[in-house]
Amino acid sequence: MRAIVIREPGGPEVLTLRDVPAPEAGFGQVRIRVEYAGVNRADLLQRAGFYPAPPGVPSDIPGLEYAGVIDAVGPGATRYAPGDRVYGLVAGGAYAEQLVVHEREVAPIPAGLSSEEAAAIPEAFLTAYDAMVVQARLQPGERVLIHAAGSGVGTAGIQIARALGCFVGGTSRTADKLERARELGLDVGLLTRGPTFAAAYLDATGGAGADVVLELVGGAYVAEDLRTMAPRGRIVLVGLTAGIQCDLDLGLVLRKRVQITGTVMRARPLEEKIQAAQLLERNLSPLVAKRIVKSVVDRVFPLEEAGAAHAYVAADQSFGKVLLRMGAPIV
Ligand SMILES: NC(=O)c1ccc[n+]([C@@H]2O[C@H](COP(=O)([O-])OP(=O)(O)OC[C@H]3O[C@@H](n4cnc5c(N)ncnc54)[C@H](OP(=O)(O)O)[C@@H]3O)[C@@H](O)[C@H]2O)c1
Numbered sequence: 001m002r003a004i005v006i007r008e009p010g011g012p013e014v015l016t017l018r019d020v021p022a023p024e025a026g027f028g029q030v031r032i033r034v035e036y037a038g039v040n041r042a043d044l045l046q047r048a049g050f051y052p053a054p055p056g057v058p059s060d061i062p063g064l065e066y067a068g069v070i071d072a073v074g075p076g077a078t079r080y081a082p083g084d085r086v087y088g089l090v091a092g093g094a095y096a097e098q099l100v101v102h103e104r105e106v107a108p109i110p111a112g113l114s115s116e117e118a119a120a121i122p123e124a125f126l127t128a129y130d131a132m133v134v135q136a137r138l139q140p141g142e143r144v145l146i147h148a149a150g151s152g153v154g155t156a157g158i159q160i161a162r163a164l165g166c167f168v169g170g171t172s173r174t175a176d177k178l179e180r181a182r183e184l185g186l187d188v189g190l191l192t193r194g195p196t197f198a199a200a201y202l203d204a205t206g207g208a209g210a211d212v213v214l215e216l217v218g219g220a221y222v223a224e225d226l227r228t229m230a231p232r233g234r235i236v237l238v239g240l241t242a243g244i245q246c247d248l249d250l251g252l253v254l255r256k257r258v259q260i261t262g263t264v265m266r267a268r269p270l271e272e273k274i275q276a277a278q279l280l281e282r283n284l285s286p287l288v289a290k291r292i293v294k295s296v297v298d299r300v301f302p303l304e305e306a307g308a309a310h311a312y313v314a315a316d317q318s319f320g321k322v323l324l325r326m327g328a329p330i331v
Pocket residue numbers: 040041042123124127148149150151152153154171172173174177216217237238239240241242263264265266313316317318320321
């Protein structure tokens with residue numbers, strides 16, 4: 001099969017298209033013919049040598065999400081048959097024409113959804129749903145603040161929060177992204193080039209503040225989050241592109257009784273990955289099938305242009321998701 005291999009740690013140019021042996025489906029596993037794979041920031045970190053794949057996952061083939069078709073079923077696997085269309089998360093290996101995964105980590109693609117649309121769902125929507133609804137216990141009608149509102153996770157978070165009837169505020173450094181996010185349900189867009197959004201968010205909520213912050217930027221944004229929070233607010237740390245350190249006013253944490261939680265999807269053990277697949281199938285697929293939430297695909301690159309796709313994501317231009325499409329084999 002063809003796969004994108006990280007030749008050595010480095011820039012986008014180290015991503016190399018190679019013929020590698022196709023994986024075989026083991027006990028309880030299915031093999032998927034991948035049609036589209038999502039590009040994620042974590043893939044960029046892995047390529048640069050900062051985020052190695054966990055044990056049991058191909059160490060040199062990136063890719064954390066996919067949409068495709070079951071093409072082989074291993075012994076003891078009973079849920080799917082060849083030809084079934086599926087999507088989901090993996091801890092690596094999705095930049096390839098074939099992928100092997102435990103059958104319970106997989107979810108059926110809802111009827112009517114194209115494979116391109118499906119591939120844009122798992123990482124963005126599961127991350128946002130798990131952070132806001134499962135971990136931060138977001139309730140209908142609460143007030144949300146989503147940073148990097150035009151990101152893949154941000155555009156998913158906006159739609160999930162809107163579906164719950166929440167007030168949705170969001171920040172971005174790019175005015176055009178805030179404009180486009182309005183169509184997804186963003187109530188108030190705050191254009192900011194740094195951690196200066198508390199006054200505007202408090203103003204927009206009549207002084208009430210945010211019940212839940214989906215923190216996709218990190219760094220000094222977290223200190224400003226504390227100034228933005230309503231009493232008993234919840235901050236979920238998901239992305240740290242602005243840095244891993246900041247100076248926090250712990251007095252605000254106490255007085256407002258704020259909860260700060262961190263989360264990662266990739267490092268979870270199999271049982272939690274199975275729970276994530278169930279969340280995708282039971283909680284998110286119905287919203288997708290009814291078009292209550294929809295994929296936001298910015299751009300699709302052919303597999304062989306994975307390096308260009310990485311450079312594009314790193315340039316912070318994208319609105320929503322960037323995908324790779326598996327093409328016809330090289331002859
Ligand atoms: N914990 C997890 O399991 C998990 C899972 C998925 C994603 N993530 C993280 O969540 C974040 C969003 O992921 P994504 O794939 O949705 O990202 P994305 O689509 O690539 O968008 C990220 C956006 O963040 C903004 N940004 C980048 N650097 C910034 C900075 N220094 N200050 C302020 N804004 C900045 C840029 O938009 P503007 O034009 O608005 O500046 C950029 O386009 C990333 O940090 C990612 O690593 C974590």
